[in-house]
Amino acid sequence: xxxxxxxxxxxxxxxxxxxxxxxxxxxITIWRKLKRLGVAQLGDGLIALPADARTREHLDWIAxxxxxxxxxxxxxxxxxxxxxxxxxxxxxxxAARRDEYRSVIEQAAAGSANEAERVRTIRRLRDELRRxxxxxxxxxxxxxTARQAVEALAKPRTKADAPEMTP
Amino acid sequence: MKWATRxxxxxxxxxxxxxxxxxxxxxxxxxxxxxxxxxxxxxxPFDIRGVELSHHxxxxxxxxxxxxxxxxxxxxxxIAEIIHExxxxxxxxxxxxxxxxxxxxxxxxxxxxxxxxLSHTTSIFDGLYEYxxxxxxxxxxxx
Numbered sequence: 001x002x003x004x005x006x007x008x009x010x011x012x013x014x015x016x017x018x019x020x021x022x023x024x025x026x027x028i029t030i031w032r033k034l035k036r037l038g039v040a041q042l043g044d045g046l047i048a049l050p051a052d053a054r055t056r057e058h059l060d061w062i063a064x065x066x067x068x069x070x071x072x073x074x075x076x077x078x079x080x081x082x083x084x085x086x087x088x089x090x091x092x093x094x095a096a097r098r099d100e101y102r103s104v105i106e107q108a109a110a111g112s113a114n115e116a117e118r119v120r121t122i123r124r125l126r127d128e129l130r131r132x133x134x135x136x137x138x139x140x141x142x143x144x145t146a147r148q149a150v151e152a153l154a155k156p157r158t159k160a161d162a163p164e165m166t167p
Numbered sequence: 168m169k170w171a172t173r174x175x176x177x178x179x180x181x182x183x184x185x186x187x188x189x190x191x192x193x194x195x196x197x198x199x200x201x202x203x204x205x206x207x208x209x210x211x212p213f214d215i216r217g218v219e220l221s222h223h224x225x226x227x228x229x230x231x232x233x234x235x236x237x238x239x240x241x242x243x244x245x246i247a248e249i250i251h252e253x254x255x256x257x258x259x260x261x262x263x264x265x266x267x268x269x270x271x272x273x274x275x276x277x278x279x280x281x282x283x284x285l286s287h288t289t290s291i292f293d294g295l296y297e298y299x300x301x302x303x304x305x306x307x308x309x310x
Binding site for chain 1: 175
């Protein structure tokens with residue numbers, strides 16, 4: 001999903017929108033959906049994602065939902081005017097993901113009190129990693145580190161610290 | 168009857184086509200268009216922005232079709248939860264099947280035409296339907 005074009009800025013999909021201040025529930029629903037997609041906030045009511053079939057479709061449906069909630073929305077296909085501008089955008093998005101991966105790494109390193117908690121932690125962090133991967137368009141180095149940290153938790157224990165097996 | 172949707176189908180459109188043929192119109196013929204202007208006269212469009220049988224208020228098109236044709240069978244709504252999560256991934260439902268099905272469909276769409284994808288996914292959705300039908304009867308996951 002990564003695209004760092006060699007010859008110039010790549011294609012982005014933009015969503016410009018306005019929503020009524022009240023009721024606040026639809027505003028919050030839309031905000032959560034955009035956050036989940038890992039959008040870059042370009043301005044007030046203007047967000048961007050690198051364009052591909054999936055991101056275009058997600059923003060189309062979100063635009064539809066905004067209109068159905070009494071707001072206005074438009075989806076645009078655009079290119080940053082300069083490579084530097086695109087790199088700035090990509091760097092900001094990578095930094096946001098880096099923070100999320102670091103949080104996963106910290107949680108994996110924190111260890112767990114017992115075997116049951118360890119198993120729960122592995123499951124929770126794997127889910128969390130999957131969510132972050134979905135919105136990771138410009139992977140930072142921490143992506144691999146986070147995966148390794150979570151998988152290290154899942155490695156079979158040595159005999160000394162393995163819990164007694166019960167049938 | 169003719170039914171039209173966007174070309175390069177993915178999970179929601181493939182599942183809608185299966186639902187339409189099995190529960191709405193056994194004679195359904197599907198047309199795939201790259202632009203809404205190409206929708207043939209008389210064809211019913213689905214999963215295209217702005218049409219009736221599409222995403223509405225956070226529902227995916229599969230859910231919209233179930234509501235529109237008053238299909239209330241629990242097995243179909245169970246499948247709807249999986250399709251919703253595979254398509255929208257918004258965690259409205261707990262559907263651990265969704266990521267696997269999403270990737271299966273993405274892979275199929277890389278090597279198949281839309282009509283081929285439809286014919287392959289017919290068996291997949293028939294199988295899912297049978298699995299959840301038995302699960303509903305048994306009250307637990309079938310072996």
